[in-house]
Amino acid sequence: MSIIEVCDIVKKYPSFELKNASFGIEGGEITGFIGRNGAGKTTTIKTMLNLIHLDGGKVSYFGKNLTDNEVEIKKRIGYSTGTLSWYPRKKIKDIAGAIKPFYESWDEESYRKYLNMFGLDEMKMPVELSEGMKVKFNLLIALSHRAEVLILDEPTSGLDPFSRNELLDVFEELKKQGVAVFFSTHIISDIEKCADTIVYISKGNIVAALSKNDFVKSYSKKGESLEDTILRMESEGGATYA
Numbered sequence: 001m002s003i004i005e006v007c008d009i010v011k012k013y014p015s016f017e018l019k020n021a022s023f024g025i026e027g028g029e030i031t032g033f034i035g036r037n038g039a040g041k042t043t044t045i046k047t048m049l050n051l052i053h054l055d056g057g058k059v060s061y062f063g064k065n066l067t068d069n070e071v072e073i074k075k076r077i078g079y080s081t082g083t084l085s086w087y088p089r090k091k092i093k094d095i096a097g098a099i100k101p102f103y104e105s106w107d108e109e110s111y112r113k114y115l116n117m118f119g120l121d122e123m124k125m126p127v128e129l130s131e132g133m134k135v136k137f138n139l140l141i142a143l144s145h146r147a148e149v150l151i152l153d154e155p156t157s158g159l160d161p162f163s164r165n166e167l168l169d170v171f172e173e174l175k176k177q178g179v180a181v182f183f184s185t186h187i188i189s190d191i192e193k194c195a196d197t198i199v200y201i202s203k204g205n206i207v208a209a210l211s212k213n214d215f216v217k218s219y220s221k222k223g224e225s226l227e228d229t230i231l232r233m234e235s236e237g238g239a240t241y242a
């Protein structure tokens, strides 16, 4: 059994439908969730966090249904959805202080380590941070409570190339500790660099959920890079591969 099971998720909007999305995510693996703008990545991630109502299907973590065990599950996972939802006019220090008591597993050493690594000033308020810094702040909170699973919506967007590399190295380190890292991106080179598994979504359809090697074996033509393959699949209609 996978650490996260996404089974037959359906979400309908007036002009978009996430169609029976199913895939599993393993511990100790980095899974890259790739798809172009509007493909349904954020919608899928929101359903995986019970942030929006589902029209069908279910999501479970650690063998437990998310809707019935949300509080317990959310203590064991870390997530960041790109947009900043923390109090914009409170100091980072005070926000972290308010969040800590929620997590018995809060790890002050990790908090300090990532605060330093990301170059964040605890005395600043979110409103004073650049977009890249806001992403780092979201990640700081997600990484500070020994999460067994990390679900990150476009964590590398807004980061400069140095910070992006640093973050991918953090993913590698967490993977070695057995953490399941699931992150969405449209930067294929990020996936090329560190993902073990690829979940590819196109027009609301999960086209593939395979190890990177199997993905390349199944879809790449001779001499193609991963980027060439995915660009070609999209130009050929993406969803028709499903």
Ligand SMILES: Nc1ncnc2c1ncn2[C@@H]1O[C@H](COP(=O)(O)OP(=O)(O)OP(=O)(O)O)[C@@H](O)[C@H]1O
Residues within 6 Å of the ligand: 013, 014, 015, 016, 035, 036, 037, 038, 039, 040, 041, 042, 043, 044, 186
């Ligand atoms: N609350 C909503 N109401 C109606 N339609 C929505 C809503 N949220 C998302 N959508 C639509 O669902 C589709 C998928 O959006 P989603 O944000 O999941 O894409 P994405 O793959 O994350 O794109 P991006 O890479 O641009 O962030 C889009 O067509 C979007 O307009």
